[in-house]
Amino acid sequence: MADRELTAPEPGGPGPSFPTSIGTSDADRIRLLGQDLAADLIGKVGFGELAFWLVAGRRPSPAQVRVFEAVLVALADHGFTPTAIAARVTYQSAPEALQGALAAGLLGGGSRFLGVTEDSGRFLAETLGELTREPTDDAGWDEVALAAVTRARAERRLVPGLGHPVHKVRDPRTPVLIALAEREGQRGPHLRLFEAIGRVHPRVLGRTLPLNGAGVCGAALADLGLPPELLRGFALLARAAGLLGHLAEERRTGLGMEIYRTVDRNARYVPPDPA
Incomplete structure (x- = not known):
């Protein structure tokens, strides 16, 4: 979107306009996302649901809220980082x-810390953006993943979401989040591609690395339709x-x-x- 040029209002004319779909307030009411904050949201909407809504511009389904809040819990702390x-x-x-x-x-x-969530989401989204159609089985996803990892290796780029400084064999968050997404009907193409990367990368890198929690969180958030640039x-x-x-x-x-x-x-x- 082009920068909005603001000009001084004409004498006696309307003032400048600053449109927003987030919220406004006056002496009596606060409006947020088209709702009355006091009457419609406070005590009726959880913070996770509201955070999703604010960014996506749409109210999430209960299943999406459960996955989204699970991701927030998974990323809240990791000790003395x-x-x-x-x-x-x-x-x-x-x-x-x-x-x-x-x-x-x-x-x-x-x-190295936290940013991997976005890096993984971007990597997966870019790879998916190059497909003319999505695979229908694990073999097809493995083929896509193998090509993506091979290209990243040839370009001397790291594949985000692989490896962890503490969890050398398995990040305990990863299988739990994937299972939750599956149970809630939110296991989409980003997670499927991420899982495929976990299966095929040893053939390219010559060693096996765990799919880390930050990476699976990025994949899960992208499958919820959230912008990779904001993860x-x-x-x-x-x-x-x-x-x-x-x-x-x-x-x-x-x-x-x-x-x-x-x-x-x-x-x-x-x-x-x-x-």
């Missing part, structure tokens, strides 16, 4: 600015809850200060290499 450590240490540095600590953790969501946002939405939990614990334990002291007390000076 760099994002959690960043949030904790920042909180110890500036405890008066909770938003800064939360933001510090969210800013770490990238190609990282959902990972960050989920991780915000986990980070807030870390910060609540940080108030009780002060581990961030211990992390800082451990690193500081074990720092070893190394003379710089001569120019």
Whole structure:
């Protein structure tokens, strides 16, 4: 969409217009997604359903909500990741600015942590976009997956969603989310292609890697019809809850200060290499 050019209103004429389908408010009411927030949504719509609705512009079905919220749960926390450590240490540095600590953790969501959700969704969507028709059985999906992995290898690109720094054999989230999507009738082409990549990649890479949770989340979200370009946002939405939990614990334990002291007390000076 082209940038909207705003001009000063003519004297006595109507003012500038800023159209939105999200929400507006006046002295008496708040409108959100075409609904009356107080009368139609509060107490009647869950946060996961609302988050989906806000982005997709359509109200999800109950089955879609169950899969979507399962993905949010799967991505909420993964222990002392760099994002959690960043949030904790920042909180110890500036405890008066909770938003800064939360933001510090969210800013770490990238190609190695959390961003894989979007990277996988994009990779799968791009591969599917090149098909004239979708396969009808596992053999057909394996053929598509083999070509995609082979091309990525030839181009020296990583296949997103493969491998995990902790779960070396199987990510426990992956089979649960795939089974849930199947049960809810939401196991679509992105998940089927992702599963096929799991089956065929050893033939190309020469080793077997697990399909990681972030990758299966990206595939599941894409099958729900959510834009691949926004999938990282959902990972960050989920991780915000986990980070807030870390910060609540940080108030009780002060581990961030211990992390800082451990690193500081074990720092070893190394003379710089001569120019």
